[in-house]
Amino acid sequence: MKIAITGGKGGTGKSTVATSLALELSKKGKTSLIDADVDCPNDHLILNIKREKIKDVYQPTPKFNFKKCKKCGRCSEVCRENAIVFVKGNYPILIPEQCIGCSACMISCPYGAISKSRKKIGTIYSGKIKNLDFLSAETEIGVEEESPVVNALKDFAKNKEKERNYDFVLIDTSPGTHCNVISALSGVDSAFCITEPTPLGQHDLKLILQLLEKLKIPSKIILNRADIGDKKLIQEIAKKFKAEIIAEIPYSKKILKAYSKGLPIKHESIEKIAENLEK
Numbered sequence: 001m002k003i004a005i006t007g008g009k010g011g012t013g014k015s016t017v018a019t020s021l022a023l024e025l026s027k028k029g030k031t032s033l034i035d036a037d038v039d040c041p042n043d044h045l046i047l048n049i050k051r052e053k054i055k056d057v058y059q060p061t062p063k064f065n066f067k068k069c070k071k072c073g074r075c076s077e078v079c080r081e082n083a084i085v086f087v088k089g090n091y092p093i094l095i096p097e098q099c100i101g102c103s104a105c106m107i108s109c110p111y112g113a114i115s116k117s118r119k120k121i122g123t124i125y126s127g128k129i130k131n132l133d134f135l136s137a138e139t140e141i142g143v144e145e146e147s148p149v150v151n152a153l154k155d156f157a158k159n160k161e162k163e164r165n166y167d168f169v170l171i172d173t174s175p176g177t178h179c180n181v182i183s184a185l186s187g188v189d190s191a192f193c194i195t196e197p198t199p200l201g202q203h204d205l206k207l208i209l210q211l212l213e214k215l216k217i218p219s220k221i222i223l224n225r226a227d228i229g230d231k232k233l234i235q236e237i238a239k240k241f242k243a244e245i246i247a248e249i250p251y252s253k254k255i256l257k258a259y260s261k262g263l264p265i266k267h268e269s270i271e272k273i274a275e276n277l278e279k
Helices: 014-026 074-078 104-108 147-164 179-185 199-214 231-241 253-260 268-278
Strands: 002-006 031-035 052-064 114-129 132-139 168-172 190-195 219-224 245-249
Touching (some): 002 014, 014 031, 014 219, 052 104, 052 147, 074 104, 114 147, 132 147, 147 168, 147 179, 179 199, 190 199, 219 231, 245 268
Parallel strands (some): 002 168, 190 219, 219 245
Antiparallel strands (some): 052 114
């Protein structure tokens, strides 16, 4: 079973829930936790895992041969990311930060003036705590498009899943509904949306539920800090999208202290979710 821990809004407790649920599930079967928030991975900090570098992630980039280039501008026309600037009568200019490595310019150049180079865009790490296997990735500073790093992480995870035959795979996505999140959600069986009972929590929960609906991924809601706001805000959205609220986690000093010490939370709601998944 492959489950995404996601949510439209940042700071709702995704990583807190993901790490705690992963540890609880690891007591019941072979479990893997994948931290797919490649912009700001922090699951290893909560679990106090010392990560080990597995491999670097590279992305193809164009290399121009101006001896062959005829200044036709075709490369700039096909670049959907606007990573190639072309002014008539001049050689094209590459903006490396904008390039996502799609190779369209290399394929379309009628003069064979563009060859393939590469640049490092991220690093994949692994770790282990008790019976829980852990994978994460981190994007290089300055890289604009991070979904290729997520895809590389998931490709690496697939091979490991075949070897280990996990009972549970949890994927902790980044907040939001952008390309990184879509890449992380691809191929999951269901998604748990973590939210809070606030107007912002309601707004962003609606966005992630709309995305999951389009991706045809079954979704459920976990309400964190459930006793500090207005639950009706979340209940309205849950009813609209027919998404069940499967757990409520209170605002607790005990949870805060555990989080500050790098310890996963322990709460009956997490244990209940794990038991239901096991069944």
